[in-house]
Amino acid sequence: GENVEQHPSTLSVQEGDSAVIKCTYSDSASNYFPWYKQELGKRPQLIIDIRSNVGEKKDQRIAVTLNKTAKHFSLHITETQPEDSAVYFCAASPTTNNAGNMLTFGGGTRLMVKP
Amino acid sequence: EAGVTQSPTHLIKTRGQQATLRCSPISGHTSVYWYQQALGLGLQFLLWYDEGEERNRGNFPPRFSGRQFPNYSSELNVNALELEDSALYLCASSPIDRPYEQYFGPGTRLTVT
Numbered sequence: 001g002e003n004v005e006q007h008p009s010t011l012s013v014q015e016g017d018s019a020v021i022k023c024t025y026s027d028s029a030s031n032y033f034p035w036y037k038q039e040l041g042k043r044p045q046l047i048i049d050i051r052s053n054v055g056e057k058k059d060q061r062i063a064v065t066l067n068k069t070a071k072h073f074s075l076h077i078t079e080t081q082p083e084d085s086a087v088y089f090c091a092a093s094p095t096t097n098n099a100g101n102m103l104t105f106g107g108g109t110r111l112m113v114k115p
Numbered sequence: 116e117a118g119v120t121q122s123p124t125h126l127i128k129t130r131g132q133q134a135t136l137r138c139s140p141i142s143g144h145t146s147v148y149w150y151q152q153a154l155g156l157g158l159q160f161l162l163w164y165d166e167g168e169e170r171n172r173g174n175f176p177p178r179f180s181g182r183q184f185p186n187y188s189s190e191l192n193v194n195a196l197e198l199e200d201s202a203l204y205l206c207a208s209s210p211i212d213r214p215y216e217q218y219f220g221p222g223t224r225l226t227v228t
Contacts, residue, residue, distance in 0.1 A: 102171055103158075
């Protein structure tokens with residue numbers, strides 16, 4: 001089955017700096033890679049995702065890059081703000097119904113943005 | 116558009132009892148997924164329901180079961196509760212045309228004493 005590893009487990013940055021979180025996956029059948037943000041006591045929120053037919057996707061201050069050959073993908077947050085502080089999870093999934101669409105999650109990264 | 120809802124918010128049970136957790140998906144979503152998030156750990160896939168059928172299950176014992184109703188809502192049952200079942204149980208739903216794109220509910224915090 002799929003195995004997703006996420007690094008680092010904790011990340012502390014100064015407000016305004018950039019933050020990068022990296023994930024690797026093992027199953028070449030995976031072709032959908034979402035990122036979730038989970039604030040304390042709240043539900044995981046889908047913040048950005050990427051399909052394997054593109055190498056990069058941006059949405060304002062966040063971007064995700066994918067290297068399918070190397071089986072790794074990364075989340076980039078620029079101009080970090082205190083409200084970006086949360087636990088971020090990467091995940092991987094195939095997109096074909098027959099293979100199942102359950103997400104395999106990384107272990108999470110606790111991002112702390114210091115004002 | 117209303118999001119995924121779950122009930123109850125909190126549930127306290129004694130070891131050996133049974134727990135029932137409920138989930139209502141986003142309107143128009145037909146797939147429901149259940150995940151377990153133990154304290155300090157990531158999310159582990161439990162069960163996937165689509166069109167009323169169990170499509171896949173994760174590496175959990177058979178005492179974790181559930182069902183999906185004709186209105187696509189779902190129920191997770193945990194029998195013979197053990198202390199290590201204490202966790203946040205998250206339900207997610209996905210649209211029919213993008214079944215991999217999952218939106219989570221707020222979760223049910225199950226505590227087993």
